[in-house]
Amino acid sequence: MTIAVVAAMHEELGALLAQMPDEQRVQVAGRDFWVGHLHGQPVVAVLSRIGKVAAALTATVLLERFKVRAIVFTGVAGGLAPGVRVGDVVVATKLLQHDLDASPIFPRYEVPLTGHARFAVDTAIGDALAAAAAEVLRDPVGLLGPQVVEDFGLAAPRVHRGLLVSGDRFVSTAAESAVLRRDLPDALAVEMEGAAVAQVCHDYGVPFAAVRTISDRADDEAHGDFTRFVSAVASRYSLALVDAWLATLPAQ
Numbered sequence: 001m002t003i004a005v006v007a008a009m010h011e012e013l014g015a016l017l018a019q020m021p022d023e024q025r026v027q028v029a030g031r032d033f034w035v036g037h038l039h040g041q042p043v044v045a046v047l048s049r050i051g052k053v054a055a056a057l058t059a060t061v062l063l064e065r066f067k068v069r070a071i072v073f074t075g076v077a078g079g080l081a082p083g084v085r086v087g088d089v090v091v092a093t094k095l096l097q098h099d100l101d102a103s104p105i106f107p108r109y110e111v112p113l114t115g116h117a118r119f120a121v122d123t124a125i126g127d128a129l130a131a132a133a134a135e136v137l138r139d140p141v142g143l144l145g146p147q148v149v150e151d152f153g154l155a156a157p158r159v160h161r162g163l164l165v166s167g168d169r170f171v172s173t174a175a176e177s178a179v180l181r182r183d184l185p186d187a188l189a190v191e192m193e194g195a196a197v198a199q200v201c202h203d204y205g206v207p208f209a210a211v212r213t214i215s216d217r218a219d220d221e222a223h224g225d226f227t228r229f230v231s232a233v234a235s236r237y238s239l240a241l242v243d244a245w246l247a248t249l250p251a252q
């Protein structure tokens with residue numbers, strides 16, 4: 001059965017799409033779903049577009065139309081916790097929507113009627129992605145070349161595991177990220193899609209995991225060299241990571 005690999009933007013999945021020689025495009029709801037193989041595994045790769053609704057819609061189509069057996073979200077995120085630096089990789093253990101607040105009817109962050117604020121990822125996929133990330137980050141120069149490593153200061157990238165938070169906001173001021181750090185002290189990084197897909201996968205009972213490369217520190221410089229970083233670094237990390245993970249799966 002097929003595995004789905006999702007990213008929000010084209011630049012995040014560019015390198016991976018280039019490695020799917022037999023891919024066939026299926027269009028649904030204005031999105032391109034690329035159905036093919038990667039490492040001998042049946043895969044459907046898709047760009048969700050940006051934000052929680054776009055991501056939830058994409059996940060629903062993957063589950064209903066393509067009957068995928070797992071969804072992995074990849075791409076970039078803004079680092080929140082101290083020590084989560086540009087070029088590091090965050091493998092989520094749990095995901096939460098930082099802009100969801102139906103209090104006082106429900107506790108802040110809780111998805112109404114589910115009893116959950118934090119949605120756990122599939123442990124086996126999370127473990128495998130973390131192992132793949134550690135392997136990939138061992139040699140950034142080999143993967144990205146010396147110039148890119150120097151330009152972005154990626155000498156010693158690290159893998160972190162923990163809480164990833166999502167919301168419909170590009171967090172690009174130090175003031176806003178300080179508030180997130182205060183309210184959610186264990187959040188490692190912030191992005192705009194993961195927790196929405198985690199919620200959909202939870203409702204369907206399908207395994208989900210998320211792995212993000214840190215593109216910025218969610219502060220006043222967050223927009224900086226964003227696009228170049230995504231194509232030069234994050235897109236290649238995503239391919240290497242997903243590839244290393246798929247290589248560990250039994251042949252189909």
Ligand code: SAH
Nearest residue numbers: 008050076077078169170171190191192218
């Ligand atoms: N400046 C970019 C903004 C894209 S939105 C552009 O014009 O194209 C940012 C995307 O990257 C989202 O899909 C989100 O998941 C992720 N992301 C990276 N850094 C983020 C941050 N600081 N806050 C929120 N999302 C972030």
